[in-house]
Amino acid sequence: MPRYTKTDFPVDNVRRFLEPGPIVLVSSAHRSETNIMTMGWHMIMEFQPSLIGCYIWDANHSFELIRRSRQCVINVPTVELAPTVVKIGNSSGRNIDKFAEFGLTPTPGEQVRAPLIEECYANFECHLVDSSLIRKYSLFVLEVVKAHVAASPKYPKTIHYRGDGEFMISGENTRKYRKLFKPEML
Amino acid sequence: MPRYTKTDFPVDNVRRFLEPGPIVLVSSAHRSETNIMTMGWHMIMEFQPSLIGCYIWDANHSFELIRRSRQCVINVPTVELAPTVVKIGNSSGRNIDKFAEFGLTPTPGEQVRAPLIEECYANFECHLVDSSLIRKYSLFVLEVVKAHVAASPKYPKTIHYRGDGEFMISGENTRKYRKLFKPEML
Numbered sequence: 001m002p003r004y005t006k007t008d009f010p011v012d013n014v015r016r017f018l019e020p021g022p023i024v025l026v027s028s029a030h031r032s033e034t035n036i037m038t039m040g041w042h043m044i045m046e047f048q049p050s051l052i053g054c055y056i057w058d059a060n061h062s063f064e065l066i067r068r069s070r071q072c073v074i075n076v077p078t079v080e081l082a083p084t085v086v087k088i089g090n091s092s093g094r095n096i097d098k099f100a101e102f103g104l105t106p107t108p109g110e111q112v113r114a115p116l117i118e119e120c121y122a123n124f125e126c127h128l129v130d131s132s133l134i135r136k137y138s139l140f141v142l143e144v145v146k147a148h149v150a151a152s153p154k155y156p157k158t159i160h161y162r163g164d165g166e167f168m169i170s171g172e173n174t175r176k177y178r179k180l181f182k183p184e185m186l
Numbered sequence: 187m188p189r190y191t192k193t194d195f196p197v198d199n200v201r202r203f204l205e206p207g208p209i210v211l212v213s214s215a216h217r218s219e220t221n222i223m224t225m226g227w228h229m230i231m232e233f234q235p236s237l238i239g240c241y242i243w244d245a246n247h248s249f250e251l252i253r254r255s256r257q258c259v260i261n262v263p264t265v266e267l268a269p270t271v272v273k274i275g276n277s278s279g280r281n282i283d284k285f286a287e288f289g290l291t292p293t294p295g296e297q298v299r300a301p302l303i304e305e306c307y308a309n310f311e312c313h314l315v316d317s318s319l320i321r322k323y324s325l326f327v328l329e330v331v332k333a334h335v336a337a338s339p340k341y342p343k344t345i346h347y348r349g350d351g352e353f354m355i356s357g358e359n360t361r362k363y364r365k366l367f368k369p370e371m372l
Binding site for chain 2: 013044086141160168179
């Protein structure tokens, strides 16, 4: 299991790690229960406030925990956690405690009761700020209120789902196209 | 410029190419005008119908073309097109014809008037099916009505934006975690 030393990160720049489209783990807590789910359907919706839209199926056990507590944590796992990510997505919190079952360490958040997953590269504490699209689209609009990111490496090796059990692993990171940007577009 | 031979692809499986989170090019047409924009904020929202949510800023010239025509094409570029993708994102269709300026070939769609970009790996013809979230969130809910995907390679080498002029290039593709899935989760 990877161990990362994390520091505070500006909430309005979480696109750095989410816009490339990695699979994430969403942790939640409500009353005495906690859970973790695997999520691939998410997008940045705004910088300030730092909004993220994500699809959570109502058959997922996490659906009610997040809807009722109005909180969750988006955790960014790296490739070492890939088998765990798959196992989390293929089991239900109705039957097991996923932290215990998969040997993950819950860490207290600062702004939410939902636990952070210590073994992930980054943890984004979120409030549910708009629940009006849940019924029609299963769309949760979240605001990142606190971000913790590993001090190193600079670029996490993330996993990206293609469906049918296939993943793309993130590759090279490059600044070589940066000179083609207008200053105001950076 | 890459040249791809494309075949029809099932619209309910476009997640294969969009869920990993690549930067895409969105082409549009309204009356006598066409345009192309670069887009990084998008997510899968449903398989059947094949729904995609995407954020289009109202300052983009494409915003009105798509809102009024209620159509567009999502094109998936590969790494060879990276400089073109950046230049498209750093110029405005108010001033130039981006197809001509960047040497891209418009190809007729089957279900939409918006042109497909021939040099892209995949082209997804879309209808705007819900415009009710545009005012509040700049969120366009699109339905993919026709999909064209290159016959080879099996996995495109896509580009994923991190902000600040930096990109991640897609890396290895793997089926090695597939055995950890329950059959009904594939």
